[in-house]
Amino acid sequence: MLEIGKYNRLRVKSSATVGLYLTNGEEDVLLPTKYIPENTSVGDLLDVFVYLDNENRPVATTLKPYACVGDFAFLSVKQVNEHGAFLDWGIAKDVFVPYAEQRVEMETGERYLVYLLIDEFSGRIAATAKWSKYLHDASNLQEGQEVQLLIAEKTPLGFKAIINNECEGLLYENEIFTPIQSGDKIKGFVRLVREDGKVDLRLQQEGVEAMNDAKSQVLSYLRQNGGVLALGDKSSPEEIYRQLQMSKKNFKKAIGGLYKDQLISLSDHEIRLLELTEE
Numbered sequence: 001m002l003e004i005g006k007y008n009r010l011r012v013k014s015s016a017t018v019g020l021y022l023t024n025g026e027e028d029v030l031l032p033t034k035y036i037p038e039n040t041s042v043g044d045l046l047d048v049f050v051y052l053d054n055e056n057r058p059v060a061t062t063l064k065p066y067a068c069v070g071d072f073a074f075l076s077v078k079q080v081n082e083h084g085a086f087l088d089w090g091i092a093k094d095v096f097v098p099y100a101e102q103r104v105e106m107e108t109g110e111r112y113l114v115y116l117l118i119d120e121f122s123g124r125i126a127a128t129a130k131w132s133k134y135l136h137d138a139s140n141l142q143e144g145q146e147v148q149l150l151i152a153e154k155t156p157l158g159f160k161a162i163i164n165n166e167c168e169g170l171l172y173e174n175e176i177f178t179p180i181q182s183g184d185k186i187k188g189f190v191r192l193v194r195e196d197g198k199v200d201l202r203l204q205q206e207g208v209e210a211m212n213d214a215k216s217q218v219l220s221y222l223r224q225n226g227g228v229l230a231l232g233d234k235s236s237p238e239e240i241y242r243q244l245q246m247s248k249k250n251f252k253k254a255i256g257g258l259y260k261d262q263l264i265s266l267s268d269h270e271i272r273l274l275e276l277t278e279e
Contacts, residue, residue: 008047158170234269
């Protein structure tokens with residue numbers, strides 16, 4: 001069965017004046033001429049995105065949409081009318097958000113976080129800005145797990161983020177040392193899965209592995225910069241992140257370990273590599 005609103009791997013069945021007919025063995029779909037890759041022949045396999053045209057018929061394209069059905073994504077409004085808003089999602093057809101599915105009234109040119117779905121009444125691909133009802137629980141997440149984050153929105157505590165396109169977590173303001181904004185896609189880590197199912201996130205790994213990585217990073221910086229790093233125990237978290245892209249907590253663990261290993265000397269605002277100073 002064709003998966004509407006998603007990528008399908010289909011075989012070229014036949015050619016026509018309007019394009020190529022592709023098949024999954026049970027259903028056929030048209031790939032219009034303008035989307036046919038060069039040197040494509042009958043029998044070839046193609047990865048195409050399948051959506052519905054204005055007459056609700058499946059059609060294929062080799063264009064890459066910004067999101068598929070089942071995805072959360074930030075999309076821009078191209079047009080607004082009395083029925084709702086039409087969002088640009090990277091292909092010839094826009095995706096519709098009815099007024100009933102808007103959290104705030106959408107405006108042309110603005111970007112909004114939406115969830116793409118198949119409308120149960122019309123069968124068409126649509127989007128909703130009331131995306132929170134499509135989040136799942138966090139039962140499959142583990143502390144320390146690396147995850148992909150979509151920054152959703154600012155809150156008084158920090159930023160809400162969608163984790164692995166499935167569930168929601170929170171990045172706390174006092175643990176963010178690099179500029180982020182709604183719409184960013186970044187790597188993160190699960191800090192804690194609470195008993196109530198809420199998830200605390202962080203942007204950097206912790207633990208022994210993280211400390212070893214941080215030690216290696218500090219050593220690498222020192223060796224590439226004459227054995228001197230203008231950071232120390234009194235440096236601000238922002239300055240540490242600006243130079244090394246690590247949290248102050250990880251930085252302090254790293255320099256503590258390097259000092260214990262007798263590889264560096266420390267002062268409040270400077271670190272020196274003993275390997276170089278003793279040569």
